[in-house]
Structure formats: structure tokens, C-alpha cells
Amino acid sequence: MDALLKLAAVLTLLWGGWMYFKNSDSETELRKVRNELKVSKGEVGEAQASYEAEVKKRDALAEEVNALKEQNQQLEKDIRAKIKEKSERAAQERRDRLAAEEEAREERRKAREAELAKAKEERDAKWKQEEEEERKRQEEEDAKQEEEDAKYAAERAAERERSASQWQSEECKQKIKSANVKMQRYLSCRAYDPGDVQDYGRIDLLKKKWTLNVQACLKAANDGNRKKLKAASKALRDTANGLNSMSGGKNAGCLSDAAEVIEAAETIIDATKQLKKLNLQGR
């Protein structure tokens, strides 16, 4: 009993001691792991602090990035607004310039129209004045021309008259001259054919008488004495009839010659009379 009790005491003491040491080890281990826990807690805190710092940094960066984005967006908006404003200002300036040009063009057009109207009025007035002057000048010229025409017509008429009278004078002179020449040719009885006539004395007498009668006709004609011409013509016809009858009607040519002579003498008288008349008109 005693031994068992002692064994139990020893065993319980051993168990108690072992528990004590075990507990001691556990306590030591516990302190150790608690220290480790403390360290790890510190590391967690550091990591947390680091993470928070990084988060703050990230947030700050994100804010800056967002701010930059907003600023850039604002800048882009400003640029667009400025470009728009500039384009609008340019468009407005262009519109103003076009309006000013249009206004200036309109003013120039009005001024040109006014100038044209004024020029037209002046031109019309000038034309009217010129027309008036031209009309007056034309009237004067017409009057002058009419006067000149009348004068020219008068001159032409006078000239024609002069020419006509001159021509007539010349004609008369020519007639007188040719008549004289013609009568000179009939001074000898050219047409006489003696035939079988025997009375030569009488024939010679009649031939001389013919010559004398022709000379009388010529003188009467040149003197313009129609009475003497009438008498001389009668004598010349009688002489011609005498010559014809003596030859038995074979000298009818003497009659026609006598008629020619008488006609020439009358022509001389008429032409001389007309010539005198023309000379009187010419003066």
C-alpha cells in the first residue's frame, strides 16, 4: 500500500512536472507566436498603409488624369469654339465685305446711271441744239442752195439762151453764107441745055438776063429788101420760063434752079432778119 501510494505520488508528480514543463513550453511558444503575430500585424499595417498610400497616390493620379482629361476636353472645346468663332468672324467679315462691295457697286451703278442720264440729257440737249443749228444751217444752206440754184438756173438759162442765140446766130450766118455761095453758083445758068434751038442771040440775052436777075436777087437779099427780091424773083422766073419755052420744055431744070435761087435769097433775108433780132436780144 505504501509502495503503491509512493508510486502514485511519484507518477503524479512526474505527470504534474511534465505538465508544468509542457505548459511552460506552450507559454513560450505562445509568446513567440504572439510576437510573430505582432510582427505580422505590423507588416499587415505596413502593407495596409502602403496600399492606402498607393491607393491615395492612384486616386491622386486618377484625379490628375481626370482633371487633365477635363482640361484637355475644355481645351478642345475652346479650340473648337475659337475655330468656330474664327470661321464665323471670317464669314461675317466676308458677308460684311460682300455687303460693302455690293453697296459700293450699287452706288457706282447709281452714280453711273446718274452720269449716263446727265450725259444723255446733255447729249440730247446738245443733239437738240445741234439739230436746231443743223436745221437752221440746213435751212440757210437750202435757201442759199435755192438761191444758188436759182442763180445757176438763171445763169444756165441765160447761158442756154446765149448759146441758143449764138447758135442761132451762127446758124443764121451759116445759112446766109451757104445761101450766098449757092446763089453765086447759080450766077451762070448751069442747067441750060441748048438742044436744037436756033436763036442764039436771044438765048445769050436770056442767059445774061438770068445772071443779072440772080445778082439782083442776091443784092436784094443781102440788102434785106423783100420788095426788090420779089421783083427780081419774078424777073428770074420769067427768064427761066423763057429759057424753058425756047428749048421746047427741055430746060425745066432752069425753073427749079430759079426756085432754088429764090429760096436761097429768101433764106438770106429771113436769116439776116433773125440775126438782127438775135443781136438785139444779145445786147
Place this chain on the structure above:
Amino acid sequence: MDKEKIINIALIVVIIAAIFGGRYYYSQSTEANSSIENVHKKIEQNHKEISDLKSKTSNLNIRQLSVEKSRLEKQQEQLKKQLESI
């Protein structure tokens, strides 16, 4: 009282004291072990938390934001120059 009795009583007392003392230290040890286990779990949790925080920190993309900031600053300078030039 004889000596043996006293010794026996003392032994019984010792035994009782040893039992109670052992039991006490046993419970203390068990509790400490439990605490140690809890502390280990906490330490492990802290390590995991640290790892998570490091991972989260690395996933914050600060470098990317810095690059973006630098790009935006350059862009802002260009825009300012463009604005001034208009």
C-alpha cells in the same frame, strides 16, 4: 499518529496537489496550444492579407496612370499651342 500515516497523508496530499497542479498546467497548456493555433491562424491570415494587399497594390495600375498622365500632359501642351496659334 504514526510516521507512516503522516507520510501516507503527505503522499496523498502530494498526489492530490500533483493531480490538481498537473491538471491546471494541462489545462493551461491546452489553452496555450489552442491560443498558439489561433495565433498561427491569425499569422497565416495576416500573411494572406499582406499578400492580398500587395496584389491589390500591384493591381492599382499606377504606372499605367502615370503613362496616361504623361500622355495627357503632352496632349495638353499641344492643345495649348494649337489654341494660342488660332
